[in-house]
Amino acid sequence: MFSLAHKTAVITGAGSGIGQAIALLFARQGAHVEVMDLHMESAQDTADQIIAEGGSARAVACDVGDHAHVKAVFEEIGLRRPRLDILVNNAGIAHIGTLLTTTEADLDRLYQINVKGLFNCSQAVISRMVTQGGGVVLNMCSIAADMGLADRFAYSMTKGAVLTMTYSIAKDYLAHGIRCNCISPARVHTPFVDGYLARTYPGQEAEMFAKLSAAQPIGRMAQPMEIASLAVYLCSDEAGFITGSAYPIDGGAIHLR
Incomplete structure (x- = not known):
């Protein structure tokens, strides 16, 4: 169960943390992983770990907030891979601050990566998925999209956008065999x-x-590999009936706090 054999997965922010755990586990389940990160050294480290375990991976440096760069990177990947089956929009940054302590520059920086980055990568892959007859997009959201968290004004704003973009992508491309869901972790x-x-x-x-x-x-x-385990399920064929859903993985934070 939950095999990703013969699938190609692009995972953003895969140089460390949750993204790295997802990349490692996807490779163990048989996927070829395009390990995408802003820092090539970090991406290469993850790719090297996958290859050392006998998996298939390639490191890719990409600034997800740069529309033209993202488009060029995905075009290059498309030339090398016959299909792009899975996109995991994991790249993101955090910020601590209230409405009054958040600067305009803070807000713009969070939007550029957490919102526009998801837009850039999703737009770059969706047309390919439409042409090939299907695919999976998985977005990294947060419980901040569902509940009030202190000192997380800008971050919560971006994760609210991730949640609603997930619903929109799922709705608009349902007839094309494309599923889109998001994961909402707590800490x-x-x-x-x-x-x-x-x-x-x-x-x-x-x-x-x-x-x-x-x-x-x-x-x-939570441990990063626990988030990765949910990601494997949602991107596998066993989750073929799931789309337009947000999955909390929160240790009870939303309902048991």
Whole structure:
């Protein structure tokens, strides 16, 4: 079950964290993975891990916020791969701030990557999926799209957009055999979390990590591979009846807090 053999998957932001976990697991399930990241070194590191495990991967440097660059990168991938079966829009950035502490530059930066980046990559792949008769788009959303989170004004705005873009893509391309869903995680233990704690609470990292973990109703943060496992299911043929859905993977945060 959940085989991705003979499929090509493009995963953005796959150089670390959740994106890297998705890339590794997709390759283990048989997919060829186009490992896309802003930083070529990070993308290559993930691709090297896949290849070392006997999988198939290629590292691709791409700034998802640059429309022309995204278009050129996807055209190049299309020349090498006969099909583009799966797109995982995982690339994104975070921001901490309220309405009053968020600057115009902050808002523009979040929009450029989290919203326009998804638009750029999805637009670049959808026409190919229409021509080939189907495909899967999976977007990385957040519980911030469903509930109020303190100090996450701009970030929540972008994830609300991800949620509604997911619904729109699913609706518009249903007749073309294209499925589109999104995953909405709560807090996940990634290098971003470790970096945030080191910058914000130097010398108190362990204490604050425990506090953030305890804030989840389930009592801990998610692990990236847990998010990747849900991604594998939603992109597999076993999920062929699922489209236009948002899947919380939140340790009870939305309903049990």
